[in-house]
Amino acid sequence: MNSTSIEKSPTFSPLYQQIKMLIMQGLQSGEWKPGELIPSEMDLAVRFKVSQGTVRKAIDELSSENLLVRRQGKGTFVATHHEPHVQFRFLRLKPDVGEASYPQNRIIELKRLRASSEIAQILDIKLGDPVVYFYRLQSFEGVPTMLDEIWLPGSIFKGLSAKRLEEHAGSMYSLFETEFNTRMIRAVEKVRAVLADERASELLRISRNSPLLSVERVAYTYADQPVEFRRGLYITEHFHYFNELT
Amino acid sequence: MNSTSIEKSPTFSPLYQQIKMLIMQGLQSGEWKPGELIPSEMDLAVRFKVSQGTVRKAIDELSSENLLVRRQGKGTFVATHHEPHVQFRFLRLKPDVGEASYPQNRIIELKRLRASSEIAQILDIKLGDPVVYFYRLQSFEGVPTMLDEIWLPGSIFKGLSAKRLEEHAGSMYSLFETEFNTRMIRAVEKVRAVLADERASELLRISRNSPLLSVERVAYTYADQPVEFRRGLYITEHFHYFNELT
DNA sequence: TAGTGGTCTAGACCACGCT
DNA sequence: GCGTGGTCTAGACCACTAG
Numbered sequence: 001m002n003s004t005s006i007e008k009s010p011t012f013s014p015l016y017q018q019i020k021m022l023i024m025q026g027l028q029s030g031e032w033k034p035g036e037l038i039p040s041e042m043d044l045a046v047r048f049k050v051s052q053g054t055v056r057k058a059i060d061e062l063s064s065e066n067l068l069v070r071r072q073g074k075g076t077f078v079a080t081h082h083e084p085h086v087q088f089r090f091l092r093l094k095p096d097v098g099e100a101s102y103p104q105n106r107i108i109e110l111k112r113l114r115a116s117s118e119i120a121q122i123l124d125i126k127l128g129d130p131v132v133y134f135y136r137l138q139s140f141e142g143v144p145t146m147l148d149e150i151w152l153p154g155s156i157f158k159g160l161s162a163k164r165l166e167e168h169a170g171s172m173y174s175l176f177e178t179e180f181n182t183r184m185i186r187a188v189e190k191v192r193a194v195l196a197d198e199r200a201s202e203l204l205r206i207s208r209n210s211p212l213l214s215v216e217r218v219a220y221t222y223a224d225q226p227v228e229f230r231r232g233l234y235i236t237e238h239f240h241y242f243n244e245l246t
Numbered sequence: 247m248n249s250t251s252i253e254k255s256p257t258f259s260p261l262y263q264q265i266k267m268l269i270m271q272g273l274q275s276g277e278w279k280p281g282e283l284i285p286s287e288m289d290l291a292v293r294f295k296v297s298q299g300t301v302r303k304a305i306d307e308l309s310s311e312n313l314l315v316r317r318q319g320k321g322t323f324v325a326t327h328h329e330p331h332v333q334f335r336f337l338r339l340k341p342d343v344g345e346a347s348y349p350q351n352r353i354i355e356l357k358r359l360r361a362s363s364e365i366a367q368i369l370d371i372k373l374g375d376p377v378v379y380f381y382r383l384q385s386f387e388g389v390p391t392m393l394d395e396i397w398l399p400g401s402i403f404k405g406l407s408a409k410r411l412e413e414h415a416g417s418m419y420s421l422f423e424t425e426f427n428t429r430m431i432r433a434v435e436k437v438r439a440v441l442a443d444e445r446a447s448e449l450l451r452i453s454r455n456s457p458l459l460s461v462e463r464v465a466y467t468y469a470d471q472p473v474e475f476r477r478g479l480y481i482t483e484h485f486h487y488f489n490e491l492t
Numbered sequence: 493t494a495g496t497g498g499t500c501t502a503g504a505c506c507a508c509g510c511t
Numbered sequence: 512g513c514g515t516g517g518t519c520t521a522g523a524c525c526a527c528t529a530g
Contacts, residue, residue, distance in 0.1 A: 014517080014519090015518075015519070016518075016519085050519080050520090051519065051520045051521070053518095053519065054518080054519060054520080057518085071528085072526065072527050072528080073526070073528035073529080074527080074529085
């Protein structure tokens with residue numbers, strides 16, 4: 001990096017973008033961990049040999065992408081799934097009436113498999129690579145409501161156990177962050193209406209051919225690396241999937 | 247507004263927020279219409295007696311809220327639903343394979359009613375106020391796929407006709423913008439899985455008790471004023487509702 | 493009181509689109 | 512060449528937090 005002139009063609013990018021990338025590398029490498037304080041704007045400006053305003057613009061963007069959180073008077077922190085606010089960004093099923101609450105969590109089965117071609121493609125791993133697969137039933141006030149199947153790359157989630165998953169009810173991602181050093185920062189979902197199959201109807205205690213909301217999610221960590229595939233089936237009689245278009 | 251000192255308590259707000267509000271008023275009042283060029287940053291800075299940087303920060307935010315669009319070298323424009331890019335922000339149903347395309351549009355019925363208590367509450371109007379109601383069937387390549395019921399406040403959408411609606415297939419909001427001076431800037435949706443009722447199964451040509459995606463939308467114009475309520479039923483066999491969590 | 497982020501300014505120069 | 516938005520700097524002061 002050059003403090004007096006910016007590299008021009010063919011790979012020109014603004015200084016603040018370069019700073020942004022440097023900070024992201026610090027996040028990705030674990031130099032600054034979720035929940036921790038990063039250096040002040042002035043410190044970073046000195047370290048990177050740019051003005052405070054340029055660091056500020058980089059942090060502004062990272063903050064609007066939910067990778068950093070600014071707190072006036074205190075400093076800038078690495079975002080974490082431990083904050084309750086963040087968790088509802090990734091839990092879009094809300095009760096029709098009343099406040100959102102945390103579901104109870106039951107892991108029905110967890111096993112190690114080899115990636116099928118479909119899963120390998122989605123998780124960007126090789127056919128036959130190790131995969132952790134489990135499915136779980138989540139209930140609100142004792143009423144079974146959400147049934148999820150989840151596939152994770154085995155190379156990252158070594159040693160994941162049903163016990164740990166059940167303890168971390170509504171905040172699986174904070175477990176991943178703490179114990180597997182993997183922070184989910186973005187997810188893409190495909191939502192459909194389907195009919196309950198046999199397994200779903202039994203576990204959710206509803207009749208066959210009840211309508212269910214099917215939500216397929218691929219979640220990504222830094223550098224757009226896919227690290228979770230999930231297929232969820234949700235009862236939407238007293239809940240709905242919430243979305244805002246802006 | 248004061249150019250040399252900012253008002254403090256109890257109604258303190260940063261200068262750039264005040265500028266932002268002034269620009270929004272210009273948008274709302276129609277001083278600058280969708281698609282038009284607004285004055286340059288320097289012109290606005292002079293007009294509002296602040297520095298260019300302050301105007302810039304105000305425009306930055308309006309731009310990230312999709313109210314304005316900046317084009318380097320050309321100027322800053324009022325966002326419009328006429329741009330194809332914008333239209334897909336509000337059409338979340340995508341084909342499982344292939345590119346998104348525009349549906350054909352058939353208005354089945356359009357009538358004037360009086361607001362029920364439910365509709366009055368949602369649209370923030372009085373019980374019994376005039377309402378335009380219609381429902382329409384949209385098809386992709388001749389296959390019926392989307393069935394929508396739509397309620398609009400009659401005071402705003404005077405003279406809306408089925409003919410005009412059918413001509414404006416995939417971009418109803420651009421029609422609203424041009425002919426009724428009402429620009430949708432934000433919407434909130436509740437998504438559920440339901441079973442086809444009799445009317446839906448006939449119009450969509452599917453069997454009773456097929457699963458359908460139900461999407462209830464409330465759309466807002468400036469100042470968070472609700473101006474549309476919509477209840478949609480979508481076949482998700484070859485389409486899905488797309489969403490990104492960030 | 494010291495240190496942090498937040499706001500505001502003024503000025504320089506760059507990149508882009510058009511004439 | 513000129514006008515637009517885009518980047519970068521340097522410095523001043525404000526608002527919030529914590530010791």
